[in-house]
Amino acid sequence: MSDSPPVLPYSAELQRKAIHLGALALPAGLLVLPTPLARIVLTSLAVMAVALDIARQRIPAVHEVLVERAFGWMMRPEEIPAFGGPLVFNGGVWMFLSAAACAWVFPPGVGAAALAMLMVGDGAAAVVGRKLGRTKWPRSPKSVEGSAAYAVAALGTGLAVAAWPGAGLTPLVCVIGAVTGAVLEALPIPINDNFRVPLLSGLAMWAAL
Numbered sequence: 001m002s003d004s005p006p007v008l009p010y011s012a013e014l015q016r017k018a019i020h021l022g023a024l025a026l027p028a029g030l031l032v033l034p035t036p037l038a039r040i041v042l043t044s045l046a047v048m049a050v051a052l053d054i055a056r057q058r059i060p061a062v063h064e065v066l067v068e069r070a071f072g073w074m075m076r077p078e079e080i081p082a083f084g085g086p087l088v089f090n091g092g093v094w095m096f097l098s099a100a101a102c103a104w105v106f107p108p109g110v111g112a113a114a115l116a117m118l119m120v121g122d123g124a125a126a127v128v129g130r131k132l133g134r135t136k137w138p139r140s141p142k143s144v145e146g147s148a149a150y151a152v153a154a155l156g157t158g159l160a161v162a163a164w165p166g167a168g169l170t171p172l173v174c175v176i177g178a179v180t181g182a183v184l185e186a187l188p189i190p191i192n193d194n195f196r197v198p199l200l201s202g203l204a205m206w207a208a209l
Contacts, residue, residue, distance in 0.1 A: 014127070015074050017123035017127070018123075021119060021123060023092075023119055024120075026042065026045075026096075027099070027119070028112070030099075030112040030115070031109070031164050031167070035108055038108070042100045043104075045099070046093075046097050046100040049093045050096075053089050053090060053093045057085075058083075076091075089192070092194075094192040097195055102114055102199065108166075109161065109162070109166070109167035110209070111202060112164075113202075113205065114177060114197075114198040114201050116158070117178060118185075118201070120153045120154060120157040121150040121151070121153045121178070124153035125149050128146050133146050139188060140188045141188070147182045147186045148182075150185055151182040154177065154182065155178035173209060174205075176204050177205040180201040180205075181197050181198075184200050184201060
């Protein structure tokens, strides 16, 4: 999520997006590792992320360390359900699941671009949308300014991935991915954007190859 109504201090939002940028190691893995190895690594990371997130909602000691001491201050309220209640995965878990899915579904260049464009574009949308967002989309808390920032940042990121030898992407494919991602990120769909945006924008790019 990017420039939705603020429920976190701006500094905490920036910290979340910094983690997004750190997660660029995931799409980089799709480019530099052999595809079978990348699939194993990303799937293993996704399984571990899911297990850890379940543990923090079921095991008091893990909850205390991860939520009360380490990351709770930068988590959204909906990511901290009542202890022992229905499971709710945080945005990081959805990112790992998305990376694993992209590794299995798409060619490496498409998967890497879809993930990297979301990570950079979402960060740009958050920074610009929270500070400069004035015009809201109909039936959406997201702003036109944030969506524009997403599209520009995602396009630049996609072109950078396209320059990687063997990525197999054209500038037009990158434009399609950036615009599709910006639209999907702004739509009020009740599926975490870290999961739906890379997969659906990746499908659009793959179809355009």
